[in-house]
Amino acid sequence: MSDFSAARRNMVDGQVRTSDVTDIRIIDAMLTLPREAFVPDDQRAMAYLDLDLTVSQKGAPKRYLIKPMVVAKMMQAAEIRSTDNVLVVGCATGYTAALAAKLASRVTATESDPALAATAARVLATLGLGGVSVVTAAAPDGAPANAPYDVIVLEGATEVVPHALYAQLAPEGRLVGVFATSRPQRAVIITHSYSDFGDRPLFDASAPILPGLERPAAFVF
Numbered sequence: 001m002s003d004f005s006a007a008r009r010n011m012v013d014g015q016v017r018t019s020d021v022t023d024i025r026i027i028d029a030m031l032t033l034p035r036e037a038f039v040p041d042d043q044r045a046m047a048y049l050d051l052d053l054t055v056s057q058k059g060a061p062k063r064y065l066i067k068p069m070v071v072a073k074m075m076q077a078a079e080i081r082s083t084d085n086v087l088v089v090g091c092a093t094g095y096t097a098a099l100a101a102k103l104a105s106r107v108t109a110t111e112s113d114p115a116l117a118a119t120a121a122r123v124l125a126t127l128g129l130g131g132v133s134v135v136t137a138a139a140p141d142g143a144p145a146n147a148p149y150d151v152i153v154l155e156g157a158t159e160v161v162p163h164a165l166y167a168q169l170a171p172e173g174r175l176v177g178v179f180a181t182s183r184p185q186r187a188v189i190i191t192h193s194y195s196d197f198g199d200r201p202l203f204d205a206s207a208p209i210l211p212g213l214e215r216p217a218a219f220v221f
Helices: 004-019 024-032 041-046 068-078 095-103 114-126
Strands: 085-089 106-111 132-136 149-158 169-179 186-192 197-204
Touching: 004 024, 004 068, 024 068, 024 095, 068 095, 068 149, 068 169, 068 186, 068 197, 085 095, 095 106, 095 114, 095 132, 095 149, 106 114, 114 132
Parallel strands: 085 106, 085 149, 106 132, 149 169
Antiparallel strands: 169 186, 186 197
């Protein structure tokens, strides 16, 4: 599909609005951002489909942009404010980080694949989104130098409880991501009170597991 503006509108109307995403800031950001700029040339025709899109280079570990609907619903649940400091974990080529930059005052994005991190930095700069810092780092590590964060968004699923990321949440901070710690996978919001962390399931969802957040292999006799 070459008419990306029409594809963008169809994505928002057919995938996002129909999934009860009503935050006009998120809708406007998704109507504005060229998702095709964040995918390889041979994937551009699929940029607006309801898919987890592979963006890694051949031979590299698989990395994805997760489904637009899943990202939109998680961001709405996180209630990102214009004054918030946001961390996007496993940003791949940077689409979710770009969305966050449209909503928050400061965004840090981590990516374990150095080539993808470089791509994310380049695309974000080309789009004039200079308020995003891209850091090459493993998903479980986060980016403690810029913590604490009001919101942390996982660009993928986790099979383990990411305790190091919890520790980077500000009081009253929120972490949203797809948790594959049980079946079925669910998008979950973690909230940080001053003395504890609470969790609330949001909706059933699936997403590829982020490298570094896999369940440890069980010992087999």
